[in-house]
Amino acid sequence: MEKTINITLKIWRQKGPKEKGRFEEYKLNNVSTDSSFLEMLDLLNEQLINEGKEPVVFDHDCREGICGMCSLYINGHPHGPDTSVTTCQLHMRKFNDGDVITVEPWRSAGFPVIRDLMVDRRAFDKIQQAGGYISINTGGAQDANAIPISKEAADEAMDSATCIGCGACVAACKNGSAMLFVSAKVSQYALLPQGRVEAAARARAMVAKMDELGFGNCTNTGACAAECPKNISLTNIARLNREFICAKLKD
Numbered sequence: 001m002e003k004t005i006n007i008t009l010k011i012w013r014q015k016g017p018k019e020k021g022r023f024e025e026y027k028l029n030n031v032s033t034d035s036s037f038l039e040m041l042d043l044l045n046e047q048l049i050n051e052g053k054e055p056v057v058f059d060h061d062c063r064e065g066i067c068g069m070c071s072l073y074i075n076g077h078p079h080g081p082d083t084s085v086t087t088c089q090l091h092m093r094k095f096n097d098g099d100v101i102t103v104e105p106w107r108s109a110g111f112p113v114i115r116d117l118m119v120d121r122r123a124f125d126k127i128q129q130a131g132g133y134i135s136i137n138t139g140g141a142q143d144a145n146a147i148p149i150s151k152e153a154a155d156e157a158m159d160s161a162t163c164i165g166c167g168a169c170v171a172a173c174k175n176g177s178a179m180l181f182v183s184a185k186v187s188q189y190a191l192l193p194q195g196r197v198e199a200a201a202r203a204r205a206m207v208a209k210m211d212e213l214g215f216g217n218c219t220n221t222g223a224c225a226a227e228c229p230k231n232i233s234l235t236n237i238a239r240l241n242r243e244f245i246c247a248k249l250k251d
């Protein structure tokens, strides 16, 4: 049988990037525990619109854990209290009747607030553009066995490529570091022969762009990996550091 709960939401409201923000409190009743967190916010917005108030702005797209848009900081955790899920995959059954739920945008110098819960994450696109592609001519499609790749390397590259660029790692880090994201993007290519050709240049360019855009330094606290919805491993950061040192030695 469907269960419903009554909750109180403390939501960060901010009219624009240069405006001063503040928390506002809303009561929301009869929320189905089967609904997703974003469906619950849809309900809230319906309620606000019916009351003639401004709906809460929040980012989302796929609503199935693929696009990385749903960047919400819920009760002190990026993507909320569940593990290995994005905000859109979080369900209200994780909360109890009478709960007070605090919802904030990502807090990072690299991700300025646009409005309410929506932040500007274009910095990640810029980092990726700085080095996250392969510029060599790979020619026509090859036979599957023409370039031998070990199962371990293929698996690790695929694991790294599951990073959806959501930015939770930055929001979780006390330094606002983007190392987990950058290391995943460097690793997904560096582990494969086609990507190795430019691995050093890619690491150098992406780290330089990350520093330029105001992300902090990594001090190995591991908060990023603990909160990452895709379980991106810290070993990627070790690989990025190796690639970066090799690039510097070559310089």
Ligand code: SF4
Residues within 6 Å of the ligand: 162, 163, 164, 165, 166, 167, 168, 169, 170, 180, 181, 184, 224, 227, 228, 229, 230, 231, 232
């Ligand atoms: S490393 Fe994890 S937390 Fe960081 S952007 Fe990628 S998926 Fe999101």
Ligand code: FES
Residues within 6 Å of the ligand: 059, 060, 061, 062, 063, 064, 065, 066, 067, 068, 069, 070, 086, 087, 088, 089
């Ligand atoms: S809306 Fe796409 S990952 Fe959540």
